[in-house]
Amino acid sequence: MATTSDIRKGMCIEFNNDTYVIVEFQHVKPGKGNAFVRTKLKSLTSGRVIDNTFQAGHKVDEVRVERRKFQYLYNDDMGYHFMNQETFEQVALREEFIENPGLMKEGLEVDILFHAEKEVPLTLEMPQYIILEVTYTEPGLRGDTATNTLKPATVETG
Known part of the structure; x- marks a missing residue:
């Protein structure tokens, strides 16, 4: 298990019962509220690219x-x-x-x-x-x- 602070480009993760590679990511710390990580994930099985936001500290399954x-x-x-x-x-x-x-x-x-x-x-x-x-x-x-x-x-x- 990896946290959002460990996310890096090219990392493969298990998400929504599919394997994705992280194409792009951005750590965001707004003035109000909690920090989060905005990501673009590419499915390795279908090739589809999705946008997803993880809350800071969220654990992801690294593949x-x-x-x-x-x-x-x-x-x-x-x-x-x-x-x-x-x-x-x-x-x-x-x-x-x-x-x-x-x-x-x-x-x-x-x-x-x-x-x-x-x-x-x-x-x-x-x-x-x-x-x-x-x-x-x-x-x-x-x-x-x-x-x-x-x-x-x-x-x-x-």
């Missing part, structure tokens, strides 16, 4: 999560398949777990967060940078080189 390295293999009608690089076990995740499924490239290394007690995947974290090959762009306009020009591009994953 222990484990970060494991996985490698993307392929996707089919069952979902996106990943392999643990240490144990070679495979996990299939639904598309809702993945923030940008269009950027998934075979062999991409990702982190999957697991609930420590229940051993179920909670969310997938993409790497900060992904290197993709550009397969097609429209030709640039002649004479439009005074500033950097941006144009739409198609990458290898579509």
